[in-house]
Amino acid sequence: MFLVTGATGDLGRRLVRLLREREMPVRSFVRLNSRYAELENRGSEIFIGDLRRERDLHKACQGIQSIISAHGSGETSSDDAETLDYQANIDLIDQAKAARVQHFVFISVLGVDRGYEDAPVFKAKREVEKYLQASGLNYTILRPSGFASNLLPLAEQFRKTGAYVLIGDPLSRSSIVSTDDLAHLAIAAVSVEGAHNQTFPVGGPEILKREDIPHIFSLIFNREPFLLNPPLLALDGLRSAIGLFNPKLRSSLGTLRTLLANEFFTTPAETERLESTFNFKLETLETFLRRYLEV
Numbered sequence: 657m658f659l660v661t662g663a664t665g666d667l668g669r670r671l672v673r674l675l676r677e678r679e680m681p682v683r684s685f686v687r688l689n690s691r692y693a694e695l696e697n698r699g700s701e702i703f704i705g706d707l708r709r710e711r712d713l714h715k716a717c718q719g720i721q722s723i724i725s726a727h728g729s730g731e732t733s734s735d736d737a738e739t740l741d742y743q744a745n746i747d748l749i750d751q752a753k754a755a756r757v758q759h760f761v762f763i764s765v766l767g768v769d770r771g772y773e774d775a776p777v778f779k780a781k782r783e784v785e786k787y788l789q790a791s792g793l794n795y796t797i798l799r800p801s802g803f804a805s806n807l808l809p810l811a812e813q814f815r816k817t818g819a820y821v822l823i824g825d826p827l828s829r830s831s832i833v834s835t836d837d838l839a840h841l842a843i844a845a846v847s848v849e850g851a852h853n854q855t856f857p858v859g860g861p862e863i864l865k866r867e868d869i870p871h872i873f874s875l876i877f878n879r880e881p882f883l884l885n886p887p888l889l890a891l892d893g894l895r896s897a898i899g900l901f902n903p904k905l906r907s908s909l910g911t912l913r914t915l916l917a918n919e920f921f922t923t924p925a926e927t928e929r930l931e932s933t934f935n936f937k938l939e940t941l942e943t944f945l946r947r948y949l950e951v
C-alpha cells in the first residue's frame with residue numbers, strides 16, 4: 657500500500673487519482689478540516705492526522721510499502737517550513753524506517769542545491785534530502801520546477817479579463833512541469849529500477865521565458881494579452897512593510913522572492929535522462945492547460 661502525504665494538495669490529489677485509476681491501494685494522510693471527500697470516493701483509505709505529530713506518523717506508516725511525501729508549507733504560508741517541510745519529513749523518514757517501508761519518494765524542489773539562504777523551504781528540503789540519502793531507505797528524490805496547475809487560476813482570470821500579472825524579469829526562464837506528469841513519475845519511481853536511490857531534476861520539455869506564458873494563454877483563448885509587469889522591487893517593499901508586524905510571514909515570503917528572482921529550468925540533458933529512465937514523454941504546458949481549460 658502507498659501512503660501519500662499532502663494528499664489534498666495539487667500534486668497529492670493527482671497521486672491518489674492515478675493510484676486509484678490503476679486500482680492500487682493507497683492511504684491518504686489528511687487533516688480533519690481539509691476537503692478529502694474526492695479521495696475517499698475514489699477508494700482511498702483516509703488517515704486523519706497532523707503531520708506535526710509523530711504518533712500520527714507512526715500509526716500512518718503501519719502496513720505501508722511505499723511513501724510519497726508530497727506535503728508542504730506552501731511558498732507564502734505562515735505555517736513553518738521548519739515544522740512541516742523539515743521536521744515532519746525527518747520524523748516520517750524515521751517512522752518509515754521503523755515500519756520497514758520499502759521505498760520513499762520525496763518531492764523536493766528544483767534549485768534546492770543552490771544554497772539560497774533566504775528561502776526556508778529550500779533549506780528545509782535540502783536537509784531532508786541529505787537525511788533521506790543517509791537513512792538506508794530505498795529512495796527517489798524528485799526536484800520539480802513550478803507546477804503547471806499553479807497557472808490554472810491565472811488562466812481562468814485571463815479568460816475573463818485578458819490580464820496577466822508578471823512580477824520581475826519577463827525574460828527569466830523556467831520549465832514548468834505538468835503536475836500530472838510529476839504524479840506519474842512519483843508513482844513510477846517505486847517500480848522503475850533505474851530510479852532507485854537517484855535524484856532527478858523534473859521540468860517540462862520546454863524552457864519558457866516568463867513572457868511566453870501570457871502568449872500561451874493568448875493562443876488558447878484567442879485573446880490579446882494585457883500585461884502588468886511590476887518590478888521585483890515592489891515585492892521587496894511589501895515584504896519590508898509586512899516584516900514590521902509579521903516577521904514570520906516576512907521570512908516565508910523569502911521563498912517566494914527566491915522563486916521570482918531566479919531561473920528554474922531543467923537542461924535538455926536532464927530532461928533526456930528523466931525521459932529515458934522512466935521511458936516516458938513529458939507533456940508541454942499548452943497540452944496540460946488545454947486539457948483542464950476545455951478549449
Ligand SMILES: NC(=O)c1ccc[n+]([C@@H]2O[C@H](COP(=O)([O-])OP(=O)(O)OC[C@H]3O[C@@H](n4cnc5c(N)ncnc54)[C@H](OP(=O)(O)O)[C@@H]3O)[C@@H](O)[C@H]2O)c1
Nearest residue numbers: 662663664665666667687690706707726727728730802803
Ligand atoms: N506548487 C509548486 O509549484 C511546487 C514546486 C516545486 C515543489 N513543490 C513541492 O511539491 C509538493 C506538493 O506541492 P503542492 O503545491 O501540491 O502542495 P503544498 O501546497 O506544498 O502542500 C499542501 C498539502 O500539505 C498538507 N498539509 C499542510 N500542513 C499539514 C499538516 N500539518 N498535516 C497534514 N497535512 C498538512 C495540506 O493539507 P490541507 O488540505 O489540510 O491544507 C495539503 O494537502 C510540496 O512538497 C511542495 O513543496 C511544489
